[in-house]
Amino acid sequence: MSALAKNEPITPVPASSKAAKVVHLTKPPVRRFNLGSLGAAIVRNVVPPMIVLFIILGVWQVLCSSPTASLPSPHQVWQESYDLIAYPFFNYGSQDIGLGWRVLISLQRVAYGFGLAAVGGIVIGAIIGQSVWAMRGLDPIFQVLRTVPPLAWLPLSLAAFQDSNPSAIFVIFITSIWPVIINTAVGVRNIPQDYRNVAEVLRLNQVEFFFKIMLPSAAPYIFTGLRIGVGLSWLAIVAAEMLTGGVGIGFFIWDAWNSSRLPDIIVALAYIGVVGFALDKLVAAAGRLITRGAN
Numbered sequence: 321m322s323a324l325a326k327n328e329p330i331t332p333v334p335a336s337s338k339a340a341k342v343v344h345l346t347k348p349p350v351r352r353f354n355l356g357s358l359g360a361a362i363v364r365n366v367v368p369p370m371i372v373l374f375i376i377l378g379v380w381q382v383l384c385s386s387p388t389a390s391l392p393s394p395h396q397v398w399q400e401s402y403d404l405i406a407y408p409f410f411n412y413g414s415q416d417i418g419l420g421w422r423v424l425i426s427l428q429r430v431a432y433g434f435g436l437a438a439v440g441g442i443v444i445g446a447i448i449g450q451s452v453w454a455m456r457g458l459d460p461i462f463q464v465l466r467t468v469p470p471l472a473w474l475p476l477s478l479a480a481f482q483d484s485n486p487s488a489i490f491v492i493f494i495t496s497i498w499p500v501i502i503n504t505a506v507g508v509r510n511i512p513q514d515y516r517n518v519a520e521v522l523r524l525n526q527v528e529f530f531f532k533i534m535l536p537s538a539a540p541y542i543f544t545g546l547r548i549g550v551g552l553s554w555l556a557i558v559a560a561e562m563l564t565g566g567v568g569i570g571f572f573i574w575d576a577w578n579s580s581r582l583p584d585i586i587v588a589l590a591y592i593g594v595v596g597f598a599l600d601k602l603v604a605a606a607g608r609l610i611t612r613g614a615n
Contacts, residue, residue, distance in 0.1 A: 397583040404587045415567060419591050426557050426568040427595070429485070433492025434553040438546060440493075441500025445545075446534055448501065449508025459502070466498030470556035474563060484564035488557060495556040496549035500542070507541025508534055536611075543607030550603050554596045 377394050384393040392400070403410065408420030448454045473494050477487035515537055519529050535542075561570025569588055576584040 392583045392586065397586050400581075400583040401587045404584060408591075417567065419569065419572065419588060422567055422569045422572050423591055423595055425566070426561065426570065429488050429568070430492055430550075430553045430557050430599075433489040433557070434496050434550055436489075437493045437497035437500055437549055437553070441497045441545065441549070442504050442542060444497075445501040445504025445542075446508050446530065446538075449505040449538070455505060455509065459505070462498055462502055466502070470495045470552070471559050471563070474560055478564075484566060488560040488564050488566075488568075491560045492553045492556045496553040499548040499552070500545040503541045503545030503548075504538060507538030510541070511537045539607070539611040543603065543611065546607070547600055547603045550599050551596060554592070554599060558592060 381393050381395060383389070384391050385395075398405070404419050408418045408423075410418045411421060448458055470491050473491050474487060477490040477494075478484070481487045481490065511534065515533050519533050524532065557568065558570040558573070561568040562574040565571050569592060573585055573588050576582075576588065
């Protein structure tokens with residue numbers, strides 16, 4: 321006999337129990353390769369610079385096509401420096417090498433000098449940022465030293481190291497360390513007080529506070545300093561190599577000037593510009609990757 325016939329109450333089943341019996345198996349959405357979005361991004365980022373580049377080359381060709389022009393035209397640069405453009409990694413001897421090898425040699429010096437500046441600048445900036453008196457006392461000195469041109473340090477570095485290679489590395493280091501120190505110190509000073517309170521509650525020591533609180537919070541400021549520093553490093557090495565010699569890209573420009581090879585200088589300038597642009601974008605991409613979710 322049914323429960324209704326016995327006049328017994330029916331206990332309702334909770335909605336949560338009913339829902340628990342139903343299991344929905346859904347697959348995560350599959351990201352599909354959107355060719356249209358990729359094409360739009362290429363058109364948006366590549367086409368405008370190419371149009372401007374063609375306009376510049378056209379104006380340059382018109383202005384320098386005359387036989388009496390003091391600078392070579394793009395067509396003349398292509399004809400006389402084709403090997404440097406098409407074969408950047410040829411190697412026919414100690415000084416007869418392609419611009420690709422020369423750029424790599426210069427980048428090696430930049431890696432040493434800028435790497436030391438990055439590590440030293442972050443540590444010194446973090447220490448200064450923790451002390452108000454250190455900031456007030458050292459910031460004016462740093463502001464003065466950072467305005468000294470890179471080549472002004474070269475005679476002192478040559479006198480100290482008695483060798484061109486460590487002298488060039490020192491010039492890179494002393495030129496690029498100031499923006500890293502200053503920006504790191506400012507970033508540490510701007511750490512929210514709530515973060516410091518959490519560190520006190522958790523009883524973090526100085527090393528733990530540095531890696532878990534200080535670096536993530538000040539990372540945007542640090543990478544701003546690193547972007548400025550890497551640009552100054554690339555400028556400094558080219559200028560230093562013009563005077564110290566060697567096989568870097570800076571010495572190549574100076575040697576081409578002494579040999580009246582203006583087309584080679586223009587090609588080298590294009591290499592320098594492209595590499596500098598790539599270095600800036602590389603540091604910026606590292607900054608976006610590391611600071612993702614930091615704020």
